[in-house]
Amino acid sequence: MMTACVQPETFDAVAEYRALCDAHPGAAIVTFTGTVRDFSANTAVSALELEHYPGMAEASLAELGERVAQQFALLGWRIVHRYGRLMVGEPIVWAGVVADHRAEAFAACEMIMDVLKTDAPFWKREYSSNGAEWIGRAEQDIERRRRWDVGEID
Amino acid sequence: MMTACVQPETFDAVAEYRALCDAHPGAAIVTFTGTVRDFSANTAVSALELEHYPGMAEASLAELGERVAQQFALLGWRIVHRYGRLMVGEPIVWAGVVADHRAEAFAACEMIMDVLKTDAPFWKREYSSNGAEWIGRAEQDIERRRRWDVGEID
Amino acid sequence: MITIKFFSMIREALETDVLEMEWAPTLGDVAAVKEQLIAQGGAIWDEVLAQDDLLVARNHRVVLSSEPVSDGDELAFFPPMTGG
């Protein structure tokens, strides 16, 4: 399994994990699940809106998966990213990778998340008691992105 | 959920993942799944035997989980480790952590695996066409263990 | 013809999702297209498109202002991405 999916509907993270395990028995699997948190800079968040660039979003995630797969000799990978309006507790993003060894699996999954944060065309807006607010890019996300020695992915 | 489990029976990694997600909605979740690989240094492996030190194995995994949880402010964690005879493709070990942010979740899960490899009292023996052979500790496992600034866990 | 899309804060500030622009040899690179947009749009467009952290994509890849532009291209302007 080597696919990326961009969708407005919620997804079943458990089913994603099962599908990846079933497709690739006998190796090291690392997964990341990101869900909408109910706080952000001390303001209660009620919902999140993710704007995306149709076409480019799908292409950038697919290219990211392929690049990471090549760099870490992955046996399989899967990225799911939502867009649209999400409620607190819902999954936003899911990434799973399969490698022969754990070092490669951890690095690959972390690279996917770090690069995706800054290079995939999604923009987050939070809805809270203060109204709607676009989220700025965090300095630590830029730092984490720099650890991976690749050019811009888009 | 903050528990370690040492058992001879196989386990359902998907059920472990579901239980962790259900117990902790709204955060960053990283999981590691390790299964019996069918190769090792070019010899076809048919089965793996894991000897363990009853009592110390449980205690060391519980202490590891607690220490990592404290270091990375985890909201939840779960470690499952098998012992006894395992067939190719079966799960050996599962670790899942929940944190507020992805950096902490990745680091915590990787630390659990790196420390567990060298500090938890399990010993692997591979069965192949060459007979049974105890597995030595890999140099890279010692290197990876050194990255985590904690004393010996047991 | 080139298609130009706007996203997130940029889209809101310009009150424009997408527009089309007749391609001409004078629109040789991204910077020239930006100048043309500002000439058409006026002060607000000047301010918004001058933002330091503005990103531009050509055919779904982030590029520099010096990137050549061809007839049929899709350009897009947007702020730093915040996925995941």
Place this chain on the structure above:
Amino acid sequence: MITIKFFSMIREALETDVLEMEWAPTLGDVAAVKEQLIAQGGAIWDEVLAQDDLLVARNHRVVLSSEPVSDGDELAFFPPMTGG
């Protein structure tokens, strides 16, 4: 009385899973227990327990040879661990 366990290659080489030893004040630390085991067991025990990478646990914690031993303790000797 102290309980002494052996695991993996050490267990196999010594052909012993577990044994008990009467505690005495002379068995003040792990090194003294090791000497006593070698005195009882002979050449093979001397060779096996002299291995550079031999680890020892006292009451489920890996310790140094200088670790004190008390009546009622559980000691264990084993090679480097290879879990996960």
